[in-house]
Amino acid sequence: MAELICENLVLGYENTILIEDLNFEVNKGDYLCIVGENGSGKSTLMRTLLHLQPPVKGRIAFGEGLSATQIGYLPQQTIVQRDFPASVWEIVLSGCQSRLGHRPFYSKEEKQLAEQNMKRLGISDLRKRCYRSLSGGQQQRVLLARALCATEKLLLLDEPVSGLDPKVTAEMYRLIAGLHKEGITVIMISHDIQAALQYATHILHIGQQVFFGKTNEYLDSPVGRQYLNMEGGRQN
Amino acid sequence: MDQLALYFSYPFVRYALVVGVLIALCSSLLGVTLVLKRFSFIGDGLSHVAFGAMAIASVFNLSDQMLLVLPVTMLSAVLLLRTGQNAKIKGDAAVAMISVGALAIGYLLMNLFSTSTNLSGDVCSTLFGSTSILTLKQMDVWVCIVLSVVVVAVFVLFYNRIFSVTFDENFARAVGTKVNTYNLLIAIIIAVIIVLAMNLVGSLLISALVIFPALSAMRVFQRFLSVTICSAVLSVCCAASGILISIVQGTPVGSTIVAVNIVVFVVFAIIGKIGGRS
Secondary structure, X not given: OOOEEEEEEEEEEOOEEEEXXXXXXXXXXXXXXXXXXXXXXXXXXXXXXXXXXXXXXXXXXXXXXXXXXXXXXXXXXXXXXXXXXXXXXXXXXXXXXXXOOOOOXXXXXXXXXXXXXXXXXXXXXXXXXXXXXXXXXXXXXXXXXXXXXXXXXXXXXXXXXXXXXXXXXXXXXXXXXXXXXXXXXXEEEOOOHHHHHHHOOEEEEOOOOOEEEEHHHHHHOHHHHHHXXXXXXXXX | OHHHHHHHOOHHHHHHHHXXXXXXXXXXXXXXXXXXXXXXXXXXXXXXXXXXXXXXXXXXXXXXXXXXXXXXXXXXXXXXXXXXXXOOOOHHHHHHHHHHHHHXXXXXXXXXXXXXXXXXXXXXXXXXXOHXXXXXXXXXXXXXXXXXXXXXXXXXHOHHHHHHHXXXXXXXXXXXXXXXXXXXXXXXXXXXXXXXXXXXXXXXXXXXXXXXXXXXXXXXXXXHHHHHHHHHHHHHHHHHHHHHHHHHHOOOHHHHHHHHHHHHHHHHHHHHHHHOOO
């Protein structure tokens, strides 16, 4: 049984269909990168996986004791957050909100969990700092720590390195790879095809042609070769 | 000082002070959330709706205007906060539209059907705060105390959720927090506060009570909790001193409170600049 199965998924908005007949599954311990051109529906797919919007058709099923609300989500930054007065501690702790149930306040265990995840990502000493005063890389770590408070199993990362400089980007990828090694399943939307090939175990390419499979199969597939040539040409 | 002591011997002065302070406290609590959600003008929009509703109520000669004003304002609050998601007319435009629309209709109705001899006086006092804060009955004070206790209790109990929903709605929804319910809750509370506050500062100046303390606190403090507490304290102090000044100097209550708030904002902005806003 896979952790996440998508069957005959049709995605889009009211009258526009972006993706048709999408089938893929994610097993425990996978590292899946979702790649594709802008506007191909990557973000829509992510929003659908998170139940932020319903699929037009098809089914998303969760397995292995994973429920839809146990996903650790790392969203792209919003404008509101850029000048939001909140300390690192307050933000990381808010990752525990799904554990609250009907209680109004966080318990000792939840505070410990937040503490552990801050240590795990090396941001314990930023605890009292204000979120808006942090660098881009530090802010991503804070949001990643919050995501880890919400899950022990599956992380969904929406372009986690956009806007970061190359050095910080490499650190971020190492950090995520480390979490993956600890046994957390990772699903990541990415523009960065080189990093996707380096780290991911599986690739889901969406667009006019759809590919889903292991990373080395992607390299040999027509879709993969075409996309890599195009991306490679752009970078050179 | 003697003069103040004399004023305090009158019950209506004490009532005004109690009600003013409570309203200021409640409005400032949600102010932080509204400012951060980019809904600063919602107070303004809703108070104009309340003004329109009040006009309709007086046209129909309703004995208790609150029965109409409160539900109408709540409904508008719900509609306005919902537009944040999928509306064809986006947040600020929707607020502006409803706000001026209700104002115009309200004034029109009052003009067409008013039985009062002093129409412009009535309108002016509804817009800029009337002296009715100084003519409160004991019953009004109790209603205000009960509602304030409810608002503060709800805010404290749901503080963690309100923070989550304000900081990152998508994340909150993804981990299963009932974001729509909490947005609804915020909308209803803000509607109650605005209807309460109309007596104090009037329709046009309500936004000031909601946003100024929050903005001042944000100049200096960096944590959500400290911003919230600071804005509550500021709001209470500004309202109390504003009411006292207006009683002693005979100035209009609403605008005096707002003026005190502006002074405090300037002071805090300067402190924030000097402090370096780390």
